[in-house]
Amino acid sequence: MASVDDLSATLNALADPTRRAILARLATGEAAVKELAEPFDMSLQAVSKHLKVLERGGLIVRTRQAQSRPCRIQPAALKDVADWLENYRKLWDQRLDRLGDYLKELQTKDREKDNGRKA
Amino acid sequence: MDARLDAVTEAGAGEIVVTRVLDAPRELVFAAWTDEERLKRWWAPKGCTTQFCTVDLRPGGKFHYCMRMSDGKDVWGIGIYREIVALERIVYIDSFADAEGNPVPPTHYGLSADHPAETLLTVTFAERAGKTTLTLRHALPATVTERDATEQGWIEMLDRLAQDLAKARDGGPRWTQR
Numbered sequence: 001m002a003s004v005d006d007l008s009a010t011l012n013a014l015a016d017p018t019r020r021a022i023l024a025r026l027a028t029g030e031a032a033v034k035e036l037a038e039p040f041d042m043s044l045q046a047v048s049k050h051l052k053v054l055e056r057g058g059l060i061v062r063t064r065q066a067q068s069r070p071c072r073i074q075p076a077a078l079k080d081v082a083d084w085l086e087n088y089r090k091l092w093d094q095r096l097d098r099l100g101d102y103l104k105e106l107q108t109k110d111r112e113k114d115n116g117r118k119a
Numbered sequence: 120m121d122a123r124l125d126a127v128t129e130a131g132a133g134e135i136v137v138t139r140v141l142d143a144p145r146e147l148v149f150a151a152w153t154d155e156e157r158l159k160r161w162w163a164p165k166g167c168t169t170q171f172c173t174v175d176l177r178p179g180g181k182f183h184y185c186m187r188m189s190d191g192k193d194v195w196g197i198g199i200y201r202e203i204v205a206l207e208r209i210v211y212i213d214s215f216a217d218a219e220g221n222p223v224p225p226t227h228y229g230l231s232a233d234h235p236a237e238t239l240l241t242v243t244f245a246e247r248a249g250k251t252t253l254t255l256r257h258a259l260p261a262t263v264t265e266r267d268a269t270e271q272g273w274i275e276m277l278d279r280l281a282q283d284l285a286k287a288r289d290g291g292p293r294w295t296q297r
Contacts, residue, residue, distance in 0.1 A: 102161040
């Protein structure tokens with residue numbers, strides 16, 4: 001599990017539709033900046049900026065060897081986000097379990113009271 | 120009634136949606152969410168207890184609570200109500216707090232300063248045939264929820280990617296291959 005600082009950088013990187021579209025593209029395989037820029041109406045520099053944010057967020061890596069420096073997705077950071085969200089879900093599952101039990105208990109008591117009155 | 124009482128409905132970007140059918144009338148469920156003594160009975164998650172709970176049920180009012188965790192540490196929280204529709208809907212902003220009810224940064228409880236300080240909770244209640252469907256939306260910080268309207272379910276995309284990652288570790292397909 002990444003530190004919370006890393007998580008924050010990942011969340012920031014994900015908070016943009018263009019960057020998420022780039023990630024979705026990279027999920028199908030690595031690609032060069034030029035190729036990634038094609039679907040967007042923006043300059044290569046603008047796309048490079050987005051890539052830098054994704055890189056800081058640990059979501060992609062850029063190959064050093066090739067001149068085109070193709071980008072590759074790094075799904076481990078995505079898993080950290082999924083794990084983080086999962087914690088919230090667990091908390092609510094546990095709370096709502098207790099709520100369900102409590103409501104059951106309340107109504108059992110009420111029924112007992114009613115029966116007592118009738119008897 | 121469907122035997123499956125739990126359902127996770129489609130969530131938008133950066134939010135969790137939990138739906139649960141509770142075998143109780145809506146009045147009772149709403150009271151369990153808004154009455155201090157009732158809240159104390161269930162609010163803390165498993166293994167924890169609610170040490171303190173006050174409710175000022177009006178927009179701008181405070182929901183101040185303290186949970187004693189299983190390790191004995193107290194964690195205070197504060198909710199500021201944004202919207203209350205009796206029996207139907209509760210909306211509040213949740214953050215960490217101190218014993219006086221002032222919001223405190225997450226660092227107070229040993230978390231990083233970058234940890235989201237506020238989350239938005241929306242709870243709705245709908246009754247049918249004596250049972251109440253509770254739908255809870257827990258929205259993560261604005262940085263995560265910002266998105267264009269046409270895009271949906273990117274969280275599911277993350278889940279899929281995470282699953283594929285697990286597969287890749289097991290010797291399945293690799294991301295770099297086409």
